[in-house]
Amino acid sequence: MNDLETLSGAPVHPAARRMETDFNAGRMDRRSFLRALSWLGVAVGGASLMPDLAHAQATPKDGGTLRFACQIQEITDPMMSQWIEASNLYRNSLEFLTWVDADNIVRPYLAKAWTPSEDLTFWDFELDERATWSNGDAFTPEDVIFNINRWIAPDSQSSNKTAFAAISGMEKTGDHSVRITLSRPVASLPEQLYSYTCAMVHRDFTGNWPENPVGTGPFALQVIEVGRRAVFTKRPDYWGTPAHLDEIQYIDLGPDVTTHLAALSSGQVDLIYRATIAEYDLMQSLPNIQILSGKSANTVVMRMQVDQAPFDDIRVRKAIQLAANNQQMLDIAYRGKGTIASNYHVSPVQADYFPLPAMARDVEQAKALLAEAGHADGLAIELTLGNTQGKWEQDTAQVLQQNLAEAGIQVKLNVLPATQYWPIWNKVPFGLTYWAHRPLGSMTMDLAYRSGGSWNESHFASPEFDAALDKAMALVDPEARKAAMEDVERILQDSAVMVQAFWSEPMTAAAQNVQGFVLHPSDYYRMDSIWLS
Amino acid sequence: MTLGSFLLRKTAVAILTMLTVSFLIFLAFEVNVADVAVKVLGQYSTPDQRTAWLAENGYYDPFVIRYLRWLGGFVTGDWGLSTFFRVPITSIVFPRLGASALLAGGALLVIVVFGLGLGILAGMRAGSLLDRVISVFSVITTSIPDFASAVFLSGIFVFWLGLLPGASTMISGFSLRELILPVLVLGLYSMGYLARITRASMVEVMGTHYIRTARLKGANPARIVLRHAMRNALITPVTVIMLQLPWLLSGVIVIEVFYAYKGFGSLLYDAALNQDIYLVEACAMVSVLVVVLSQILSDLIYGWLNPRISLGAKA
Numbered sequence: 001m002n003d004l005e006t007l008s009g010a011p012v013h014p015a016a017r018r019m020e021t022d023f024n025a026g027r028m029d030r031r032s033f034l035r036a037l038s039w040l041g042v043a044v045g046g047a048s049l050m051p052d053l054a055h056a057q058a059t060p061k062d063g064g065t066l067r068f069a070c071q072i073q074e075i076t077d078p079m080m081s082q083w084i085e086a087s088n089l090y091r092n093s094l095e096f097l098t099w100v101d102a103d104n105i106v107r108p109y110l111a112k113a114w115t116p117s118e119d120l121t122f123w124d125f126e127l128d129e130r131a132t133w134s135n136g137d138a139f140t141p142e143d144v145i146f147n148i149n150r151w152i153a154p155d156s157q158s159s160n161k162t163a164f165a166a167i168s169g170m171e172k173t174g175d176h177s178v179r180i181t182l183s184r185p186v187a188s189l190p191e192q193l194y195s196y197t198c199a200m201v202h203r204d205f206t207g208n209w210p211e212n213p214v215g216t217g218p219f220a221l222q223v224i225e226v227g228r229r230a231v232f233t234k235r236p237d238y239w240g241t242p243a244h245l246d247e248i249q250y251i252d253l254g255p256d257v258t259t260h261l262a263a264l265s266s267g268q269v270d271l272i273y274r275a276t277i278a279e280y281d282l283m284q285s286l287p288n289i290q291i292l293s294g295k296s297a298n299t300v301v302m303r304m305q306v307d308q309a310p311f312d313d314i315r316v317r318k319a320i321q322l323a324a325n326n327q328q329m330l331d332i333a334y335r336g337k338g339t340i341a342s343n344y345h346v347s348p349v350q351a352d353y354f355p356l357p358a359m360a361r362d363v364e365q366a367k368a369l370l371a372e373a374g375h376a377d378g379l380a381i382e383l384t385l386g387n388t389q390g391k392w393e394q395d396t397a398q399v400l401q402q403n404l405a406e407a408g409i410q411v412k413l414n415v416l417p418a419t420q421y422w423p424i425w426n427k428v429p430f431g432l433t434y435w436a437h438r439p440l441g442s443m444t445m446d447l448a449y450r451s452g453g454s455w456n457e458s459h460f461a462s463p464e465f466d467a468a469l470d471k472a473m474a475l476v477d478p479e480a481r482k483a484a485m486e487d488v489e490r491i492l493q494d495s496a497v498m499v500q501a502f503w504s505e506p507m508t509a510a511a512q513n514v515q516g517f518v519l520h521p522s523d524y525y526r527m528d529s530i531w532l533s
Numbered sequence: 534m535t536l537g538s539f540l541l542r543k544t545a546v547a548i549l550t551m552l553t554v555s556f557l558i559f560l561a562f563e564v565n566v567a568d569v570a571v572k573v574l575g576q577y578s579t580p581d582q583r584t585a586w587l588a589e590n591g592y593y594d595p596f597v598i599r600y601l602r603w604l605g606g607f608v609t610g611d612w613g614l615s616t617f618f619r620v621p622i623t624s625i626v627f628p629r630l631g632a633s634a635l636l637a638g639g640a641l642l643v644i645v646v647f648g649l650g651l652g653i654l655a656g657m658r659a660g661s662l663l664d665r666v667i668s669v670f671s672v673i674t675t676s677i678p679d680f681a682s683a684v685f686l687s688g689i690f691v692f693w694l695g696l697l698p699g700a701s702t703m704i705s706g707f708s709l710r711e712l713i714l715p716v717l718v719l720g721l722y723s724m725g726y727l728a729r730i731t732r733a734s735m736v737e738v739m740g741t742h743y744i745r746t747a748r749l750k751g752a753n754p755a756r757i758v759l760r761h762a763m764r765n766a767l768i769t770p771v772t773v774i775m776l777q778l779p780w781l782l783s784g785v786i787v788i789e790v791f792y793a794y795k796g797f798g799s800l801l802y803d804a805a806l807n808q809d810i811y812l813v814e815a816c817a818m819v820s821v822l823v824v825v826l827s828q829i830l831s832d833l834i835y836g837w838l839n840p841r842i843s844l845g846a847k848a
Binding site for chain 2: 155225252256260262267417
């Protein structure tokens with residue numbers, strides 16, 4: 001028997017009790033159990049949800065300056081962030097209602113507790129009464145309501161508009177409590193509130209944060225020069241546990257990761273944002289650094305816009321999937337350091353993953369489908385990409401190009417610089433897009449494939465899919481949710497929206513004296529736990 | 534032609550060149566006003582916002598009027614705001630140009646001292662072992678492109694020996710150590726080329742009648758080289774050096790990006806990649822200005838090196 005407690009002191013949600021029974025009976029693993037409990041604001045023994053940032057073996061040492069090689073992009077409004085690098089800059093000064101750690105367990109942050117109604121349509125969030133803004137104001141329910149209203153406003157351009165489309169109302173229920181009402185049950189609401197576009201800004205925010213960088217976070221912005229550097233210093237008056245570092249200097253070393261590693265190797269920086277498979281051998285050869293890698297749901301999808309010719313014919317899309325050799329793409333483009341995928345964009349590392357049978361390659365069937373679709377003499381298409389995460393994206397596309405040639409499909413690669421790809425990523429008929437990790441497959445599905453979603457780049461629209469997704473998102477029980485995701489994944493795979501060949505392993509490197517740095521699968525880096533030995 | 538009238542004539546030609554280039558630049562970047570609005574306001578701007586911004590900034594005026602207004606702004610120092618860096622363009626172009634000038638100065642020093650030195654040494658004793666060694670060295674450095682030697686030198690001095698820093702951001706102020714690798718890479722490539730040109734020129738001059746006469750007169754070999762041979766032998770190498778100048782100031786994009794050096798080349802790279810049209814326009818104008826000014830300078834130096842070259846004839 002486990003000792004279940006809610007953070008708020010409210011009665012434990014019935015779903016938590018059912019999961020407890022399954023867990024005790026050995027039908028659920030501990031990690032899934034803790035994760036699902038965390039959505040409901042429930043902890044085992046009252047301690048497992050308390051923030052545990054350190055992950056460190058030694059006693060942290062305070063002080064020092066950390067130099068972090070990372071692109072310095074313009075930051076204005078966190079809800080409009082499109083790059084995680086930019087969101088990590090905000091993350092030093094702006095905080096979130098919840099925090100999802102590297103193990104994908106939701107933990108208290110600005111909200112110290114949350115309690116859903118039994119049908120998961122009302123969520124009561126209790127804010128930490130200690131939380132204050134750097135200008136001295138208290139963090140209040142008005143701040144929460146102000147932020148969420150901005151996200152879901154009719155003219156909002158934020159991806160949050162789709163992610164939180166189920167929010168139908170908000171109400172201040174006390175000096176430090178707010179109720180969020182949903183039009184349909186969403187079990188993972190606390191998890192979604194840590195999406196990188198969900199940083200809380202002050203209720204007087206006017207649209208350009210660096211002009212008035214008020215935040216609740218442990219660091220204060222001192223300088224930001226786009227393309228050059230950003231400097232944050234420790235806030236002595238921070239409301240929570242103080243950070244260890246005195247200062248963080250973000251240094252823009254340009255797009256070449258080899259330069260980042262050269263700077264790391266020669267002691268000019270202490271940490272780099274991300275390395276790719278292209279730098280793997282070089283990293284291995286450097287004696288004075290620590291390499292961090294892990295599993296995540298990072299991937300590239302070569303998605304087809306289902307309303308654009310020739311991709312409006314499902315036979316053409318299926319032929320492309322059948323001719324693609326996903327294993328070869330993984331082996332050549334990512335040197336096998338990843339996990340094979342099967343064209344439905346839900347990863348084995350995501351808690352709601354349901355494993356579908358892998359699609360077998362069948363070039364002859366691809367040719368037959370093409371002939372049936374009126375392309376017996378072959379087909380010429382163009383794939384646009386931007387190498388936004390590195391050259392391996394192009395390598396992946398080149399393998400696909402060779403694969404499809406065997407079926408008579410000639411692919412012209414239109415390779416653009418990353419900065420020129422992002423403005424058109426959701427406009428090109430056939431494009432290769434990098435998708436970052438989300439803790440749940442349903443979160444990706446909601447953003448990328450729900451009918452009319454703001455980041456639905458494939459224009460895929462299926463009421464059947466939407467209904468299946470709604471059903472899955474309403475379930476707390478991990479096993480039930482996985483089972484419900486089967487329909488979601490199958491509809492997407494059967495609709496042949498994309499070639500999604502593999503999941504790439506994230507990797508990065510740090511100097512030996514950097515402690516407490518944990519590779520987050522989403523690359524969401526909280527810097528308050530890091531210290532220098 | 535007097536120096537004054539030469540400078541006047543060259544300045545007039547330079548202005549005409551700048552006007553022509555400025556028109557072409559403006560035509561290329563701002564003929565489609567809808568594109569300008571998207572690039573300035575971003576892809577998520579609404580059509581209404583774009584229309585209002587275009588009207589507010591006079592983009593519905595005739596093209597020629599817009600061009601003259603833009604040109605006027607450029608001449609008076611109003612170069613607009615960078616859409617990527619979000620700062621006034623003048624506040625970023627000149628510091629970056631200064632940084633590139635520092636890099637170019639260092640590289641030029643290496644090129645001139647070693648290129649000319651090795652070329653003269655080799656040319657003085659054509660066919661000797663020293664000449665052959667220098668020639669082989671020159672061919673090697675010239676045939677390795679700068680991006681390749683950047684990788685080699687970083688591999689040796691940064692990753693292997695750990696002697697030099699791998700990036701040259703100069704974030705914490707000027708650092709001589711950070712300047713060494715980019716200067717060396719730029720210097721090596723052009724140095725070999727200059728040495729070969731200087732050698733050829735020197736060999737030619739050393740075979741002329743007046744050098745033979747000086748030798749027969751029993752003149753000191755050092756005097757023969759320094760006083761009689763070098764000045765004439767320098768005309769061709771100077772052309773090479775002057776041609777390097779605009780490249781060093783505005784064209785060393787690869788090296789600046791490789792070493793994360795925040796100079797003019799990397800600025801142009803960032804501007805182009807991020808479709809920062811006002812900044813690209815400004816960088817293009819500055820690059821042309823650098824070329825034009827270096828041409829005037831090289832003509833002046835030609836005249837000084839060889840008074841027989843008429844300033845008027847070169848103009």
